[in-house]
Amino acid sequence: FLMASAITFTALAAGGPLSSVLAQDKPVIRMSTPASETDQRSVALATVFGPAIDEFATYQPHYNASLVPQGSELEAIAAGDLEMSITSAQELANFLPEFSIFATGYVHRSAQHQVNVFNDPLMDPLKQKVESDLGVKLLAVMYLGKRHVNLRFPRSEKNVMTPADLAGVNLRMPGSDAWQFLGRAIGANPTPMAFTEIYTGLQTGSVDGQDNPLPTVVDAKFYEVTKQVSLTAHLVDLNYIAFSKAVWDKLSAEQQAAVQKAAEDAAQSGREGQLKKEDELVAFLTQQGLEVYEPDLNAFRTHVQAQYVGSEFAKAWPEGMLDKINALAD
Numbered sequence: 001f002l003m004a005s006a007i008t009f010t011a012l013a014a015g016g017p018l019s020s021v022l023a024q025d026k027p028v029i030r031m032s033t034p035a036s037e038t039d040q041r042s043v044a045l046a047t048v049f050g051p052a053i054d055e056f057a058t059y060q061p062h063y064n065a066s067l068v069p070q071g072s073e074l075e076a077i078a079a080g081d082l083e084m085s086i087t088s089a090q091e092l093a094n095f096l097p098e099f100s101i102f103a104t105g106y107v108h109r110s111a112q113h114q115v116n117v118f119n120d121p122l123m124d125p126l127k128q129k130v131e132s133d134l135g136v137k138l139l140a141v142m143y144l145g146k147r148h149v150n151l152r153f154p155r156s157e158k159n160v161m162t163p164a165d166l167a168g169v170n171l172r173m174p175g176s177d178a179w180q181f182l183g184r185a186i187g188a189n190p191t192p193m194a195f196t197e198i199y200t201g202l203q204t205g206s207v208d209g210q211d212n213p214l215p216t217v218v219d220a221k222f223y224e225v226t227k228q229v230s231l232t233a234h235l236v237d238l239n240y241i242a243f244s245k246a247v248w249d250k251l252s253a254e255q256q257a258a259v260q261k262a263a264e265d266a267a268q269s270g271r272e273g274q275l276k277k278e279d280e281l282v283a284f285l286t287q288q289g290l291e292v293y294e295p296d297l298n299a300f301r302t303h304v305q306a307q308y309v310g311s312e313f314a315k316a317w318p319e320g321m322l323d324k325i326n327a328l329a330d
């Protein structure tokens with residue numbers, strides 16, 4: 001039920017003869033992400049989401065930003081060139097500034113808090129806007145983890161206890177306003193760079209560090225080219241499972257319910273996997289010779305929150321939304 005051209009393109013790209021193009025009755029759901037195949041979100045989607053929709057659709061993941069560059073996935077879905085991605089609040093904020101509230105340091109408190117926020121009626125108008133403005137349905141929230149500061153310097157050279165200690169540190173952050181603002185808010189000098197460039201950037205010293213959750217530090221092997229992690233937890237980060245509304249609208253009600261459930265089940269499975277890894281990986285990183293330590297979290301939280309008060313971002317937040325988020329349970 002995809003546009004004929006999309007089916008033809010997919011089948012021909014896979015080298016299928018014309019007969020298989022004509023025989024193809026299942027839509028192909030191309031999912032693009034900068035994440036690797038072994039990332040917990042990728043694993044959860046491949047092992048839980050894909051099989052659950054297999055009767056009526058073919059899940060086709062593309063990893064390491066090999067199909068669509070990081071940050072262009074929403075435009076690709078809107079243009080009909082992609083069916084699915086795991087998008088960030090920062091990317092959504094490029095189109096709908098309200099989403100910057102979820103890209104703000106120290107707002108989400110835990111994986112469960114993210115779920116409670118996503119399922120709360122406060123999200124309904126935002127989800128609706130994403131559908132009408134971008135043609136994208138946000139199906140579920142995936143847990144990426146607590147982002148920490150991961151640097152090339154040993155702790156003896158740079159001891160990151162407060163935001164002032166990050167002054168002048170060239171910290172790679174993804175390339176969008178909301179990310180760069182967060183980088184400045186924690187006291188660093190943020191440098192935009194695509195996820196797939198980070199390892200080389202750290203290796204060559206074109207950046208001093210990067211921020212990501214511990215499972216990413218390990219999965220992408222950043223620990224090979226860094227010496228320390230200051231556990232700033234400045235963002236309890238997430239991705240939304242984003243699905244093409246054009247494709248959704250062509251599914252039967254039963255199929256839509258199956259896609260919705262598959263997304264929620266995959267998110268749950270990915271969340272469990274990621275939380276377990278976060279717990280285990282301090283020990284692994286320490287074994288690899290990194291210094292992993294807790295900074296003055298109060299100093300970071302206070303400083304970061306003060307940067308957002310009165311900012312352009314905060315002006316876009318719907319009245320009372322921050323209080324509602326804060327009032328939801330963990």
Ligand code: KDO
Pocket residue numbers: 033034035036039087088173174194195211212216238239
């Ligand atoms: C990153 O570029 O640092 C980031 O963690 C941002 C996230 O929004 C997400 O896109 C993630 O990369 C990729 O999925 C790779 O893990």
